[in-house]
Amino acid sequence: MTQRPFNFSAGPAALPEEVLSQVAAEMLDWHGSGMSVMEMSHRGPEFTAICATAERDLRELLQVPSNFHILFMQGGGLAENAIVPLNLSRGGEVDVVVTGSWSKKSAEEARRYADVGIAADGAPAKYSAIPSPASWQLRKNAAYVHICSNETIDGVEFHQLPDLKALGSDAPLVIDCSSHQLSRSIDWSKVGLAFGGAQKNIGPAGLTLVFVREDLLDRALAICPSAFEFKTVAAAQSMYNTPPTFSIYVAGLVFQWLKRFSYAGKTGVAAIEQRNIDKAALLYGALDASNLFENRVAADCRSRMNIPFYLRGEYNTPALNAAFLDGAKARQLLQLKGHKSVGGMRASIYNAMPLEGVQALVAYLKDFEAQHG
Amino acid sequence: MTQRPFNFSAGPAALPEEVLSQVAAEMLDWHGSGMSVMEMSHRGPEFTAICATAERDLRELLQVPSNFHILFMQGGGLAENAIVPLNLSRGGEVDVVVTGSWSKKSAEEARRYADVGIAADGAPAKYSAIPSPASWQLRKNAAYVHICSNETIDGVEFHQLPDLKALGSDAPLVIDCSSHQLSRSIDWSKVGLAFGGAQKNIGPAGLTLVFVREDLLDRALAICPSAFEFKTVAAAQSMYNTPPTFSIYVAGLVFQWLKRFSYAGKTGVAAIEQRNIDKAALLYGALDASNLFENRVAADCRSRMNIPFYLRGEYNTPALNAAFLDGAKARQLLQLKGHKSVGGMRASIYNAMPLEGVQALVAYLKDFEAQHG
Numbered sequence: 001m002t003q004r005p006f007n008f009s010a011g012p013a014a015l016p017e018e019v020l021s022q023v024a025a026e027m028l029d030w031h032g033s034g035m036s037v038m039e040m041s042h043r044g045p046e047f048t049a050i051c052a053t054a055e056r057d058l059r060e061l062l063q064v065p066s067n068f069h070i071l072f073m074q075g076g077g078l079a080e081n082a083i084v085p086l087n088l089s090r091g092g093e094v095d096v097v098v099t100g101s102w103s104k105k106s107a108e109e110a111r112r113y114a115d116v117g118i119a120a121d122g123a124p125a126k127y128s129a130i131p132s133p134a135s136w137q138l139r140k141n142a143a144y145v146h147i148c149s150n151e152t153i154d155g156v157e158f159h160q161l162p163d164l165k166a167l168g169s170d171a172p173l174v175i176d177c178s179s180h181q182l183s184r185s186i187d188w189s190k191v192g193l194a195f196g197g198a199q200k201n202i203g204p205a206g207l208t209l210v211f212v213r214e215d216l217l218d219r220a221l222a223i224c225p226s227a228f229e230f231k232t233v234a235a236a237q238s239m240y241n242t243p244p245t246f247s248i249y250v251a252g253l254v255f256q257w258l259k260r261f262s263y264a265g266k267t268g269v270a271a272i273e274q275r276n277i278d279k280a281a282l283l284y285g286a287l288d289a290s291n292l293f294e295n296r297v298a299a300d301c302r303s304r305m306n307i308p309f310y311l312r313g314e315y316n317t318p319a320l321n322a323a324f325l326d327g328a329k330a331r332q333l334l335q336l337k338g339h340k341s342v343g344g345m346r347a348s349i350y351n352a353m354p355l356e357g358v359q360a361l362v363a364y365l366k367d368f369e370a371q372h373g
Numbered sequence: 374m375t376q377r378p379f380n381f382s383a384g385p386a387a388l389p390e391e392v393l394s395q396v397a398a399e400m401l402d403w404h405g406s407g408m409s410v411m412e413m414s415h416r417g418p419e420f421t422a423i424c425a426t427a428e429r430d431l432r433e434l435l436q437v438p439s440n441f442h443i444l445f446m447q448g449g450g451l452a453e454n455a456i457v458p459l460n461l462s463r464g465g466e467v468d469v470v471v472t473g474s475w476s477k478k479s480a481e482e483a484r485r486y487a488d489v490g491i492a493a494d495g496a497p498a499k500y501s502a503i504p505s506p507a508s509w510q511l512r513k514n515a516a517y518v519h520i521c522s523n524e525t526i527d528g529v530e531f532h533q534l535p536d537l538k539a540l541g542s543d544a545p546l547v548i549d550c551s552s553h554q555l556s557r558s559i560d561w562s563k564v565g566l567a568f569g570g571a572q573k574n575i576g577p578a579g580l581t582l583v584f585v586r587e588d589l590l591d592r593a594l595a596i597c598p599s600a601f602e603f604k605t606v607a608a609a610q611s612m613y614n615t616p617p618t619f620s621i622y623v624a625g626l627v628f629q630w631l632k633r634f635s636y637a638g639k640t641g642v643a644a645i646e647q648r649n650i651d652k653a654a655l656l657y658g659a660l661d662a663s664n665l666f667e668n669r670v671a672a673d674c675r676s677r678m679n680i681p682f683y684l685r686g687e688y689n690t691p692a693l694n695a696a697f698l699d700g701a702k703a704r705q706l707l708q709l710k711g712h713k714s715v716g717g718m719r720a721s722i723y724n725a726m727p728l729e730g731v732q733a734l735v736a737y738l739k740d741f742e743a744q745h746g
Binding site: 004005007009010011012013014015017020021023024025027028029034035036038039040041042043044074075076077078079081082083086109112113197199203204205206207222223225226227228240241242243244245246247250332334335340 | 377378380382383384385386387388390393394396397398400401402407408409411412413414415416417447448449450451452454455456459482485486570572576577578579580595596598599600601613614615616617618619620623705707708713
């Protein structure tokens with residue numbers, strides 16, 4: 001088949017073509033079972049094996065320590081904004097570092113269950129930089145500290161997780177890593193809990209991954225719905241309620257794809273991280289060299305995954321934005337429109353985006369500038 | 374392709390073959406968009422159209438009145454057991470009619486948020502019959518009355534919804550219709566809210582349908598997570614958080630299949646209901662005529678969807694149960710094992726099960742009886 005278009009959607013987002021092909025091929029009969037994965041009891045031997053393999057592969061890929069549970073849940077990041085404080089806050093103090101739209105939402109939702117303190121707020125700099133951890137106002141009794149380790153809309157990313165201990169805090173760190181999970185390795189020694197919706201680097205929307213340290217399992221408020229209690233879900237190995245079985249299956253195929261993936265002499269997550277570094281460098285380099293386009297994020301916290309960009313100054317007109325997006329679509333460069341809250345353009349270049357996709361976008365940026373700049 | 378095996382799973386359950394074939398065919402490129410449905414922004418024009426069509430078709434199929442919102446949510450029936458009281462109980466009284474495992478779970482979960490009264494309990498009769506509505510102890514101030522209109526494990530079904538007004542109650546009726554929704558028409562005049570996981574008659578696990586009457590939208594407790602607040606979800610037309618997009622797409626194809634479906638001179642839900650009546654009559658008839666097998670549910674509340682059956686008396690040995698299930702699998706009759714809590718066998722014969730599947734099961738019952746009876 002011919003080259004598929006390059007899809008820059010922020011999520012639900014592009015998946016590896018070979019995964020989609022395998023899903024299609026197995027749709028009516030998974031491995032001679034006579035069933036689609038959609039049609040299998042979640043408690044039967046076929047799906048139990050699919051789920052266990054997915055978890056094992058994910059654990060291996062991200063080197064998740066044995067004292068962390070991996071939970072397959074539902075509801076996405078917005079639901080976790082409530083589920084996390086329901087499970088961890090004990091109704092006490094929660095500190096949130098606001099670095100963009102997502103962490104701001106997390107802080108708002110947590111107020112339903114806890115005394116929320118804003119440890120730092122990037123709003124004055126329009127979320128173009130991450131406030132230095134040394135400046136964070138961390139409270140002694142906080143039940144946890146929440147950060148969004150990659151802001152999908154604002155395009156800022158923590159390239160190093162904060163070391164709360166070194167900052168004088170004993171609180172566990174919670175990271176919302178929805179939009180960059182599996183794009184890089186994670187330093188689990190700094191993390192208490194990590195969560196993320198699957199629909200960026202993992203699989204279909206409707207699946208949420210939660211990595212929770214064993215000692216944080218047993219703190220849920222009595223008002224926490226049992227289907228969302230980490231302890232209950234962990235004890236049932238994500239089968240307390242019927243999990244999103246088909247999404248777990250697709251995620252499992254993505255994990256297998258990533259295990260096979262090689263690049264620049266590396267394999268697995270190290271390989272995809274290197275390719276993500278190279279893709280991001282290529283695109284930021286082109287934007288920085290341009291007189292027509294700009295990215296506004298500080299160099300040290302630019303996201304490798306979500307790259308918002310804008311027409312500069314007088315060029316930033318509705319007509320020229322529309323012309324850019326129309327021209328992109330004509331070149332098979334899809335879903336480049338920026339988030340409605342900030343406008344402009346955004347290129348989400350998740351794991352499934354090949355280097356060739358970024359090269360094609362960069363070529364288009366140059367051609368568009370030559371024509372309109 | 375050859376005949377697929379007949380799949381009697383209680384859920385996730387069999388889907389129509391032509392739906393699965395279409396899903397496979399469109400996997401890499403939906404309608405020339407260059408994207409899989411899994412890869413589309415939920416806010417883009419393609420998915421917005423898919424979702425709107427699915428909702429419109431469902432509304433048409435079930436003749437849902439305009440004062441009901443249809444919500445596409447996540448978490449399944451177990452999550453709804455918390456989400457419903459979080460939205461409707463106002464922290465006051467809730468009456469639950471316990472007719473089996475599912476309504477029992479609903480009552481237990483609701484106790485986290487409300488003063489739960491058991492209006493009636495089928496436990497003394499081992500859930501083989503539905504307590505007569507005239508005997509229900511309904512409280513004057515109940516915020517709502519909850520029933521499970523089809524008990525998946527116990528195999529009892531309400532063939533007529535209770536008329537709470539006629540019973541002297543002004544409370545809205547909440548029905549958990551997970552395992553028979555879309556298998557029959559619904560008398561909406563008796564219903565305040567209906568909910569159900571998709572993984573029986575609708576589509577992949579991970580999608581939950583909620584039908585909520587307009588006047589019940591604005592009662593949520595402050596502790597209700599915003600992603601599960603009916604009012605919030607309704608106002609955003611199920612796009613407050615990223616919905617399970619691919620599952621909604623598959624559900625939409627099932628709705629289109631059902632609109633095309635014809636049987637016994639009828640079409641749509643009327644046709645599938647007639648076929649479900651005929652399938653159930655065939656299987657219950659065979660069980661009642663058997664000296665080896667039995668169904669233990671009272672004739673007036675036998676489920677058309679989930680038919681548990683057991684080897685009679687001395688025949689009910691682990692060895693003979695295992696022999697039955699092995700023989701079934703050899704005949705391509707899959708997933709007939711009963712729920713672990715009750716043992717025995719269970720045939721779930723949802724919408725996607727053709728008459729031929731039930732005929733094949735009945736033939737096997739007779740052959741097995743001739744050999745072992």
